[in-house]
Amino acid sequence: MAAKVLTVTSGKGGVGKTTLVANLGVALAMQGKRVVVIDADVGLRNLDMMLGLENRIVYDLVDVIEGRCRLRQALVRDKRFPDLFLLPAAQTRDKSAVSPEDMVQVCEQLSDRHDFIIVDSPAGIEEGFRYAIAPADEIIIVTNPEVAAVRDADRVVGLIEAEEKGPARLVINRLRPEMVKRGEMLDVDDVIELLAIELIGVVPEDRNILVAANRGQPLVLSNNHSLAGKAFHNIARRLAGEEVPFQTLQEPGLFGRLFRFVRPE
Amino acid sequence: MCDARWPPVLTFPVLCYNLPVTHQDGITIKGIRQGLLVRLGDGDWEGELHALEARLRASPAFFRGGRIALDVGGRSLSPEALKAARTLLAHYEVDLWAVVGGEAETERNARRLGLVVQIPSPPAPRAADTEEAEPEPLLEGLVVRRTLRAGQRLHHPGHIVVIGDVNPGAEVVAGGDIVVWGRAWGLLHAGALGDEEAVICALDLSPTQLRIAGHIARSPEGRRRNPVPEVASVRAGQIIATPWVGAGKKSRRFWKRRD
Numbered sequence: 153m154a155a156k157v158l159t160v161t162s163g164k165g166g167v168g169k170t171t172l173v174a175n176l177g178v179a180l181a182m183q184g185k186r187v188v189v190i191d192a193d194v195g196l197r198n199l200d201m202m203l204g205l206e207n208r209i210v211y212d213l214v215d216v217i218e219g220r221c222r223l224r225q226a227l228v229r230d231k232r233f234p235d236l237f238l239l240p241a242a243q244t245r246d247k248s249a250v251s252p253e254d255m256v257q258v259c260e261q262l263s264d265r266h267d268f269i270i271v272d273s274p275a276g277i278e279e280g281f282r283y284a285i286a287p288a289d290e291i292i293i294v295t296n297p298e299v300a301a302v303r304d305a306d307r308v309v310g311l312i313e314a315e316e317k318g319p320a321r322l323v324i325n326r327l328r329p330e331m332v333k334r335g336e337m338l339d340v341d342d343v344i345e346l347l348a349i350e351l352i353g354v355v356p357e358d359r360n361i362l363v364a365a366n367r368g369q370p371l372v373l374s375n376n377h378s379l380a381g382k383a384f385h386n387i388a389r390r391l392a393g394e395e396v397p398f399q400t401l402q403e404p405g406l407f408g409r410l411f412r413f414v415r416p417e
Numbered sequence: 418m419c420d421a422r423w424p425p426v427l428t429f430p431v432l433c434y435n436l437p438v439t440h441q442d443g444i445t446i447k448g449i450r451q452g453l454l455v456r457l458g459d460g461d462w463e464g465e466l467h468a469l470e471a472r473l474r475a476s477p478a479f480f481r482g483g484r485i486a487l488d489v490g491g492r493s494l495s496p497e498a499l500k501a502a503r504t505l506l507a508h509y510e511v512d513l514w515a516v517v518g519g520e521a522e523t524e525r526n527a528r529r530l531g532l533v534v535q536i537p538s539p540p541a542p543r544a545a546d547t548e549e550a551e552p553e554p555l556l557e558g559l560v561v562r563r564t565l566r567a568g569q570r571l572h573h574p575g576h577i578v579v580i581g582d583v584n585p586g587a588e589v590v591a592g593g594d595i596v597v598w599g600r601a602w603g604l605l606h607a608g609a610l611g612d613e614e615a616v617i618c619a620l621d622l623s624p625t626q627l628r629i630a631g632h633i634a635r636s637p638e639g640r641r642r643n644p645v646p647e648v649a650s651v652r653a654g655q656i657i658a659t660p661w662v663g664a665g666k667k668s669r670r671f672w673k674r675r676d
Binding site for chain 1: 563564565566567568569582584585586587602
């Protein structure tokens, strides 16, 4: 069976694309899926660190494209899951080293031995974005509930529609229910009203995400069931085709019954 | 909830000046799928370029960022003459991508400059035979049935109807009127070629900025809770938005209740 290629993109930087890719990759691997995550941010390599695989890299994406190694040699096997692989970005090159056709070819070659290929797109709407979305069967747009991030996400949805890619689905990251409650942050409905694309996840702000990323152990690996970790798992299950109801984002005892999250649809 | 934009007749603050009205200079502008098709008059090349520049200067916002195909009407033009046109347009941030209707020599020179000489169908517009007798070929409508998202820009010399939303960061620029059957949250410019009679209407008129001819206005700050359809037009030198109320009492009552 051919793999499904998911590209994670956002327009604005720093909204949590790489974090989402790392957590989705691990969460899907935990479900027993065969996954490759591709770091398409050539020149600004990050995904390997979040997965704790930096010291295992020998070859990278540009080496594959320029024929210095075979694709299989460049894939870094995860230390925890034998069916999770990373195709790292080159650190010493820039985005001109990769073309949309290159990405399509790489994904085609990976297609038969894996279930999911997740491409971590660079920020922006320039050539890096263009080659990252080229192979996509489905595009995941990450945004934060803030006006600048939503504006950029809207721009990106427009570009994706113009390229007839997609469908684009939405992950709202770093939501702070207590700020929404006080009217200090856009709520989920505001974001969806504007972007008008399907929501597949809402991830609350959680400092453990950062701690986990710094340790190279994505949050979904930890046993303590935080809302954020649960949210990542739920997105992964939805991507795998399961119907998962959206969770109510309230921390019992911390926020109390402050926030009721209603599923839009 | 108190609505900042009640009572119904609203005034947008006016920020700007008036533009000169466009003259009949023999230039016709037509919207085509690939941008604008500009047909020059029959005078000498230099004179026509001057007339074109006057148009560009009169409504820079309308042309800026656009693509133009130039119909040169059977002229024989040197590479220098074509370059002059391209430079002129580039100065106003307009991209000259095609030169059509020229004779063989012109076509050869245009190709050498990387310009297209035939507008790809369907259907290839033949400006020459259809527009001879029409004094107002500008006001044909364009219907766009989708949401315009941030960074997307639509221009058209006639009227524009958008069936969908105009999101913040999107721009709609029309020579005539603009109708948005949806939320108008972006930048809207009606009468961009100088028509002060142009109107803009929308189901939810809360644009970042509203322009009619040379007038510019901002929406009042803050988001409205219960938007009503509105029409904006220029009255006494100001852009005024008025709620759309049908003739009967019923509709009036209907939206008093919504308040």
